[in-house]
Amino acid sequence: MLSTLRSSLRRFSSSASRADRAVVYESNGDPASVLRVLTYPDLPQPPADSVKLEFLLSPINPADINVVEGVYPTKPSLEDALTPAGAPQPLFVGGNEGLARVTALGSGVNSLAVGDWVIMTKQQAGTWATSRTVSVKDVLRVPSPESLTEVQAATLTVNPPTAYNMLSEFVKLEPGDWVMQNGANSAVGQAVIQIAAARGLNTINFIRDRPDLEQLVQKLKGFGATHVLTYAQLADKSFRNKVKEWTGGKAGGSDTTSMVRMLGNDAHLVSYGAMAKQPLSLPISLFIFKNLTCHGFWQSRWYTQRSLGEREELMKNLVDLMKEKKVLDTPEHDIVTITAQESDEQATETIRDVLKTMSAGRHGKKVLLKFQNS
Amino acid sequence: MLSTLRSSLRRFSSSASRADRAVVYESNGDPASVLRVLTYPDLPQPPADSVKLEFLLSPINPADINVVEGVYPTKPSLEDALTPAGAPQPLFVGGNEGLARVTALGSGVNSLAVGDWVIMTKQQAGTWATSRTVSVKDVLRVPSPESLTEVQAATLTVNPPTAYNMLSEFVKLEPGDWVMQNGANSAVGQAVIQIAAARGLNTINFIRDRPDLEQLVQKLKGFGATHVLTYAQLADKSFRNKVKEWTGGKAGGSDTTSMVRMLGNDAHLVSYGAMAKQPLSLPISLFIFKNLTCHGFWQSRWYTQRSLGEREELMKNLVDLMKEKKVLDTPEHDIVTITAQESDEQATETIRDVLKTMSAGRHGKKVLLKFQNS
Numbered sequence A, B: 001m002l003s004t005l006r007s008s009l010r011r012f013s014s015s016a017s018r019a020d021r022a023v024v025y026e027s028n029g030d031p032a033s034v035l036r037v038l039t040y041p042d043l044p045q046p047p048a049d050s051v052k053l054e055f056l057l058s059p060i061n062p063a064d065i066n067v068v069e070g071v072y073p074t075k076p077s078l079e080d081a082l083t084p085a086g087a088p089q090p091l092f093v094g095g096n097e098g099l100a101r102v103t104a105l106g107s108g109v110n111s112l113a114v115g116d117w118v119i120m121t122k123q124q125a126g127t128w129a130t131s132r133t134v135s136v137k138d139v140l141r142v143p144s145p146e147s148l149t150e151v152q153a154a155t156l157t158v159n160p161p162t163a164y165n166m167l168s169e170f171v172k173l174e175p176g177d178w179v180m181q182n183g184a185n186s187a188v189g190q191a192v193i194q195i196a197a198a199r200g201l202n203t204i205n206f207i208r209d210r211p212d213l214e215q216l217v218q219k220l221k222g223f224g225a226t227h228v229l230t231y232a233q234l235a236d237k238s239f240r241n242k243v244k245e246w247t248g249g250k251a252g253g254s255d256t257t258s259m260v261r262m263l264g265n266d267a268h269l270v271s272y273g274a275m276a277k278q279p280l281s282l283p284i285s286l287f288i289f290k291n292l293t294c295h296g297f298w299q300s301r302w303y304t305q306r307s308l309g310e311r312e313e314l315m316k317n318l319v320d321l322m323k324e325k326k327v328l329d330t331p332e333h334d335i336v337t338i339t340a341q342e343s344d345e346q347a348t349e350t351i352r353d354v355l356k357t358m359s360a361g362r363h364g365k366k367v368l369l370k371f372q373n374s
Helices: A002-010 A062-069 A150-154 A159-166 A187-198 A213-222 A237-247 A257-261 A284-289 A299-305 A308-324 A344-360 B002-010 B062-069 B150-154 B159-166 B187-198 B213-222 B237-247 B257-261 B284-289 B299-305 B308-324 B344-360
Strands: A020-025 A036-040 A050-059 A099-105 A117-120 A131-135 A139-141 A178-181 A202-207 A227-230 A252-254 A268-271 A280-282 A293-296 A333-338 A366-371 B020-025 B036-040 B050-059 B099-105 B117-120 B131-135 B139-141 B178-181 B202-207 B227-230 B252-254 B268-271 B280-282 B293-296 B333-338 B366-371
Touching: A020 A344, A036 A344, A050 A117, A050 A150, A062 A344, A099 A150, A117 A150, A139 A308, A150 A366, A159 A187, A159 A299, A159 A308, A178 A187, A178 A237, A187 A202, A187 A308, A202 A213, A202 A237, A213 A227, A268 B284, A280 A284, A284 B268, A284 B293, A293 B284, A333 A344, A344 A366, B020 B344, B036 B344, B050 B117, B050 B150, B062 B344, B099 B150, B117 B150, B139 B308, B150 B366, B159 B187, B159 B299, B159 B308, B178 B187, B178 B237, B187 B202, B187 B308, B202 B213, B202 B237, B213 B227, B280 B284, B333 B344, B344 B366
Parallel strands: A178 A202, A178 A252, A202 A227, A252 A268, A268 A293, A333 A366, B178 B202, B178 B252, B202 B227, B252 B268, B268 B293, B333 B366
Antiparallel strands: A020 A036, A050 A099, A050 A131, A050 A366, A099 A117, A117 A139, A280 B280, A293 B293, B020 B036, B050 B099, B050 B131, B050 B366, B099 B117, B117 B139
């Protein structure tokens, strides 16, 4: 509610009255060294097929760090770079995901209105900025924004659709079917649990052992998880027989040999997280005699291959789940705020400190960036 | 021609005039210890839905050894076992593949005629025998038998259909597309080369280095292989760039990380041979960012899941390829003959010696079993 009020107020502020800023880098490297905050001149009116956006909140995701490092398979394009007058080379803007408000329309745009909330479907469009101009085909309107928090909307592009599509693109799942997943406490894992529960699917969820295990188990069960288990239990053979009992040998899910060995015939294994350095290693006999099929899923590719209608339907389905089933609630998060009072140098320090912490290890919560403009 | 003449003559011999024999085992174990040849009483007239068969030639495949050892995922069923009067327990008959001639029809059978050549589509039906009674739904008539040798027909059940279906079940391949395979000198590998060439598909084929490498390369190129290369070349990075040049990055095929790394986006990897003890181990990033899909293929499952019409069409397509494109010629082979003069004990020695040799290592040629009945 608060966020909606704030964004309504902001509709009346003029983007011309303040400086635009972005988190940029010239060349790949350690984010804590190469990123800096830059103030740049106000953007001109958008071209006919484009819109001007004001970013409200932009996640800083682990993959964004890999992009800055140059080790991610996709790179920001030159057309999305900033080229301030006198700059010796283009400046890439960080950030892939973000919630923005439309502030100006190109003359040919009639599918969006000023004030609409949008998210990016183009990769690496550069969302760590106050304001950007983007082609209308690279954004998607957020349906029913009044029912979402800014954090929910800002994290709507990648994780919830990944979970939603993995449960619908590869095999037709019916209520009562079983889905098995590891990394069940990740953002996608939590979304899988909730979307599966809303559809009447059973889930078996694997997590690492930890001091506060029982607390996490209760949290995931609160999301609708049927079973939550540790990898140590997964390694136990008597336990694997129990799983066969539960599922009647009928289960489909994701990852690691022990888990896959429990799957029934004709199972589908879908991998979506490439953070793991370990390869996927499976006995060939599982493919041949149990008819296992392995797929990868990448939400970014999905956006490039689907029509606007299909993208809009996906968002509508997700937001409907949020409204009607009360799932996919605002994730735990920290917001890093860059105030208007901070100089570019001070803001650069703030950003580098955050990135240093994130690169060092598991943060646990979503981290989002907010530029304060007033 | 000779084989056709022989099988025509045999039509006039009466199956009642000689003893029936089979290679049997009571319990799993080393084939060279547990297999024995047994003479058993003449089979009665077949039930209404069954036919009586005389086997002309039955392959001894590596997987048959695994079945006798008890390490193959499917077992012969009790209904296919022999239970001679006074036997303390059922005797399993070895053999999965074989060419047989119909010698008698059950009263309800009108889809086959006496004299027809048939092959088995049921697994582990027990083909190492002179004569068996089988349900009509478990056999498939060999089309145009006059155009095939006995060896071609006897080896038609598993390898050529595996190659044919792998090239058609998973992805729509158009003339000019590229297929990559390892184990290219296996029976299935050679069939893949020939069927692909007949369809205008390009193949890149990997084989082990060996003293007579050039000779084998020429043989496979004679079958229509576009490129034949060794695993050492596969490990060479500059070579991998050459492959990208040839294929324009567009290739689909089978097995091992180095090979898969050369594949283009949206490739399909199909495994069919479970002899390898090594698991399939692939970087997860290939699944996610290159949209690789991994499947297994098992011709035995295919038969159980398809209609009679589809099975017949498969055989027709294969035999048409043989007749019109002159591919899938009689494979190199050795025939082990059990003569009518040999006692069961002598025949048992013969069989055990063959199995001992086969278990010891690569035989290279197809081995087929023939009972001489005259």
